[in-house]
Amino acid sequence: MNHDEQLRAIDEFAKNYRTNKVLYCLTNQSFISRILNRVVRTHEIDILYKFGFFVKQATIQLNRLHEENKVLIETISMVYRGQTIEKTFAVDFIDRQLAMHRDMMGILFEIDIAKTTFDEKRPFALLKDADVDKDDVCFSMSTIFRIQSVAQITNGETMMWSVELKLVNNDDPQLRYIIASTRHDEVHANPAFHLDTAILSQPRRLVRICNGLAAIYTYNHDYVKALNHYQEVLRLSLTYLQSDHLDLIPIYKVIGGNHYNQKEYSNALENYEKAIKLLEQNTSPMNVDTSSDLHNSISMTKQLL
Structure with a gap:
């Protein structure tokens, strides 16, 4: 199909x-x-x-x-x-x-x-x-x-x-024995809690959730909370990605953007430069638009320092 x-x-x-x-x-x-x-x-x-x-x-x-x-x-x-x-x-x-x-x-x-x-x-x-x-x-x-x-x-x-x-x-006796060892009363008493626990054990799922929350806070101009969530996205992503992985580029970029919106220009520049460094040293074809955006952001930030 x-x-x-x-x-x-x-x-x-x-x-x-x-x-x-x-x-x-x-x-x-x-x-x-x-x-x-x-x-x-x-x-x-x-x-x-x-x-x-x-x-x-x-x-x-x-x-x-x-x-x-x-x-x-x-x-x-x-x-x-x-x-x-x-x-x-x-x-x-x-x-x-x-x-x-x-x-x-x-x-x-x-x-x-x-x-x-x-x-x-x-x-x-x-x-x-x-x-x-x-x-x-x-x-x-x-x-x-x-x-x-x-x-x-x-x-x-x-x-x-x-x-x-x-x-x-x-x-079946064997099945009942196996199931009994995995069932607990608290699962049935509070299934939402156990759903939360299951999600917390999966960093990729948490990254998706934190990204969504950060985007909402950014849209509402609450850059402090947005930054906190994007930093959590970075922390979680580094638990299963290599430190030079391309997926980290947009994370550093949005963290830099949130620092910029709070007039924290040194921190913004630091994250923009991390993003551009990953983009330039990676052997994959460079994303021209992303590269152009990052260079423009770096140039604008340097003018404000």
Whole structure:
């Protein structure tokens, strides 16, 4: 899907999304699946939190579909997923060959769902109703599987791995033991606090938040608070970026700008020069506009010293 097609898909989602269409969106608009795949894998809690409405509705619709297609789902004992390892709403195939013929597939998951006790907290369902009519089974994000076996197989000239999985019931003793060790009463008593804790442990997420706050303070001409937040952005960025990384250039530039707005010209000049030094010593093609802006800022600041 090219850039224009992705934008059209996002625009269509914004205009036409309805809660009862959530599974249709999940299976027919790839950008939703890609975002959910990424944020769960990278633990971008702030973005996942924004998609809470979608995850909630998908879970509700899976519970509804499971009840409606209960007789059909009980006739299915095995489903297949041909893909790289992901943990999201997983759409899997009843037909083994459909899973094996997916592009760029290195692993074939064979999932045993026979005699599985349904759990509404971890629903799965056959995607058959008025909006979605597919021979696919969709599992929720919180579904847990047990690895039964791993083996190499061939499909023509292609070598791949076959992984046999068993859907784990909620009352599984081993699962209950593992979950019990991670659950605490305070998580349920104050979930917002634990969301804050999760975000605080991720400097990249904090940089995004501090940048946004600093921009708001700058817009409101509160340069002292803006400067404090931009300095925090710099501190956090240096915890995961090299000291000569190009991403530091705009940070030094806005810090210099906030010092300039407070008539702290020596500090402004110091930060402008750090930015221009990084820009000039980096081997990547120089951003002409940024370089010109920085040289102009340095020239104006020197005149005021």
